[in-house]
Amino acid sequence: MKKNYNKKGGTRPDNISHAHNEGDVKAKKHLGQHFLTDESVAEKIADTLSYSGYSHVLEIGPGMGVLTKYLLRKDTDIHVIEIDRESVAYLHEHYPSLAGKIHEKDFLKSDISEIFGQDQFAIIGNFPYNISTQIVFKMLELRNYIPEFSGMFQKEVAQRICEKEGSKTYGILSVLVQAFYEAEYLFTVPPSVFNPPPKVDSGVLRLSRKEDFSLPCDEKLFFRVVKTAFQQRRKTLRNSLKTLDLPENIKEDSIFGLRPEQLSTARFIELTQKIQPYAV
Incomplete structure (x- = not known):
């Protein structure tokens, strides 16, 4: 079995560490932070993107970089955007290869063209629940530049985005996203793999932009x-x-x-x- 090593060099056969190590970032409730602690889930999320058709990936809200670590193993240009100053300091210390690619900004208020210009890029992340739908709406505004999007949401939000007509959970997000993207619900993640654990299950989805994503209407x-x-x-x-x-x-x-x-x-x-x- 593949072993996973923690910062102190020991093994974690179950891939999960709930211990709060000295120097770790403390989760902030007002930022909706729930840090993923399961390495295997992080690796699985990193594998949800195809990494083809674009040369840049933007991770939103990397926290302490559990997902970032696996993204950096991909053959692509990784940037991260993080509003939490403590997390930014942690990333600078632990991920020197990200020098110049850690953006201390609020994604919702940022001009992403300042990072990638007019280039195509994918978005990925373990998204804060309190702003996850706003992230999707901003992604839709930037759809000309984003061929692929994947990440973790509150389970019911992820399901709603991927839902088809005829369901009570089908709504605005479902229709608007599916007008431009193929939406696929991938897998469910339990609360136990986060620190602190959220009160609900999480769900990972993937959105792939349609080949023809211009609408035949206004x-x-x-x-x-x-x-x-x-x-x-x-x-x-x-x-x-x-x-x-x-x-x-x-x-x-x-x-x-x-x-x-x-x-x-x-x-x-x-x-x-x-x-x-x-x-x-």
Whole structure:
């Protein structure tokens, strides 16, 4: 069996260490930090990317670098972005090969073109639960540059992103992500492999950008239609889209008699095409 070595040179046959070593970064609740302690899970997450079609990878929220370690073994250019100053200091000390590639910034507020210019890059990470959906929305804004995205979320969020129509958990994130990416739920991770353990299971997903990811409709209107429809998800589209002030005759179309969770991404595109001539 492959042995894993901890910082003191001993072996950890089960790959898990819950001990808090002196010099380790303490998890901060306000940053949503739960540090992954299972080496085998970290390696498995690093293997979720294909590392083809781009030459850069950005890891969001590396913490103490348990995932970073395995990313650095890949034949690609690794950068990390981390808001926690204590984690940044730890990474500088323990990962000298990342010199010049550790960005002490808030991903949500950063201009990523300052790092990669106009180059294509992948995103990976063990994402803080409290901002994970915001990370996905920012990724969608940057979709022209991101052919691949993978990482760990709260399980129900990961499942929602990958869900298909007809489910109660299918919603805004599901439709918007799947308009541009193939979404795949990969595996579940228990709370026991984190320090501190979260109160819920985690889930790892992979998003692969579609070959043709431009929509045959107005993209801003598409986002608006999807978000407006799901704000009143129990109502039919005839009622939930009232704020768009559409003429009565268009609302006679049978698609307006459906609820948003009944529409696939393709049918939301069709709906947007129907609305487009009348949208203000």
